[in-house]
Amino acid sequence: MNDNLHNILGNKGEEIAANFLISKGLKILERNWKIGDLETDIIALDGDTLVFCEVKTRTAGGFRKPEEAVDRERQMRLTAGAQAYIRQKKLDNPWRFDIIAIEVAPGQRDILHIEDAFMPTGRTIGKSSFSGESRWKQSDKSTRWRGLRK
Secondary structure (H helix, E strand, O other): OOHHHHHHHHHHHHHHHHHHHHHOOOEEEEEEEEEOOEEEEEEEEEOOEEEEEEEEEEEOOOOOOHHHHOOHHHHHHHHHHHHHHHHHHOOOOOEEEEEEEEEEEOOEEEEEEEOOOOOOOOOOOOOOOOOOOOOOOOOOOOEEEEEEOO
16 A cells, blocks of 8 residues: 555545544543654543554455554553653543554444553653553454444
8 A cells, every 4th residue: 555545545544533432531632742763542531541542444344454453562662652641731631551452344433442552661751650451352342333334
């Protein structure tokens, strides 16, 4: 896939993810928040918990599932970005990392929302820096939505 089509798919996926989070009652604070070379796709509030959300969108039937692209290096960059955001905004909220994996096919899209997908990697800024047990696999909190594209 060329870069332009890749960017179009990624932007569409982020729009789908933001609307999905809003439908679940989260409040979107930032989209594509950047500091230096760090970027977070979506930053939202779930109650008083800050949610740093990585969105991965792929065409269905690809080699890897979209959520598999959030490797250790990406987790470290997301953690650094979250810490920078918290410092910059002088926040003291609990926080977590979510992954929204979207697979699209003609006339259909599947959304997998993995809440609390991983623990912060590297150094953290406080002992309450993450919201609880984290996991890679789908948890009881994770939701999958499958439906026709609107």
